[in-house]
Amino acid sequence: LVGINLLRGKAILYADKMTGSMERAIAETNRRRSIQEKYNHENKITPQSINTKVKDIMEGARVVKGKAKIKKEDIEKSLPFKIKEDSVEGLSESIEKIENQMYAYAKEMEFEKAAQCRDKMKSLKRKLIDL
Template identity: 40%
Template sequence: TKYMKELGIKVNYLHSEVETLERVSILRDLRLGNFDVLVGINLLREGLDLPEVSLVAILDADKEGFLRSDTALIQTIGRAARNVNGRVIMYADKMTDSMKRAIDETTRRRAKQVKYNEEKGIVPFSITKAIHDLTEEMSAKAVGEMKGEYKVKGKGEMPRNELRQIMHEMEKQMKDAAKNLEFEKAAAMRDELYELKSLLAEDESLKPWERIKLLSGEEE
C-alpha cells in the first residue's frame, strides 16, 4: 500500500483490525471512486456485491492454503464478474492444482453464459446499482438461505445452561463472521441468537429486569 501511494496511486488498505463499520465505509468509498485500489487479505469473497470492480489481482496465487484453495479463488475471481470489463490477474511462479481447477471452472461457467447470451440475443453490460450502505448486502433472500444452517435443533427441550453455552459460542462466531465481512452469515446467526434469547426469556424464574436485559443483548 505504501509503495502504491508513493507512485501516486489512490489506494486504501483493509486489515483484520479495522472495525466493521469502518470496513463498510472503506468499501463504500471504493464504489464511489474516492480511491482506485483496495489492498488486503481475503477481501472480496462471497457476500459482497461490488459492480464497480473491474480488476482483481491475486498475489501469491500459487501459495496453497485456505485462502488460495480452488473455492476461495473462484469466489475471489467472482468479484470481477459483475463488471462487463472485469478481469482477473493471478500472480504466481507455478500453476497449482487449485489454480487450474479455479480457471477451468470459471472458463466453463463463462462458456455456458456466452452460449446462453448468444441464443437469447443478450448483450452483456455492467450491473448498475445505487450506492447506499454495504450493509444492504444482507439481503432477505441471502440471509434466508443461510438461516437453516445455524438453526439449533431441539432447543425447546435443551437445558438452559446448554442454551447459554451455545449462545455464547454463536455470538463469538457471529462477530468473527462480521469481522470477515461475511454479512449474510452474521445476520443468520443474529436472527437465531434472538430466537434463543426469546426462548430463555420465557423462563418464569427470571425477574422482569433480567428478561429485559437478556432480550436487549446486554447480558453476556
C-alpha cells in the first residue's frame, strides 16, 4: 500500500514498505532542498508563500502570451507530412507520424500544437475503427 496526502503544503508519503525508488526520490528531494536552503542563506533570502488569489491565477490561465491560438485546421498545414486517410495502412502510418510529432512539439514546449496533434490522432483513430 502506497499513498500520498497533501496537507498544508506538505506531502505525506505512507507505505507498507520503503522501496528503492522511494528512497532515491526522497534523497533527491533532500539534496535539492539542501542546495536551495544554502543558496537562500548565502543570498539572505527568506522564503515566502505566494500571495495570489485564485481568481488571479485563473485569469492568467486564459491569457495566451506571445503566440496566437492555432486553429484546428492549421495543425495539418504545420505538419511536415501529408495525412493519408484513404486506407487502413495510410491512417495507421499517419497516426504514428502524428504521435511522433506530438511528442516533438511537447519536447519543444509547443503544448498547444501537441494537444492539437493528440486531438487529430483521436479523430483518425475513430476513422480507423469505422473502416
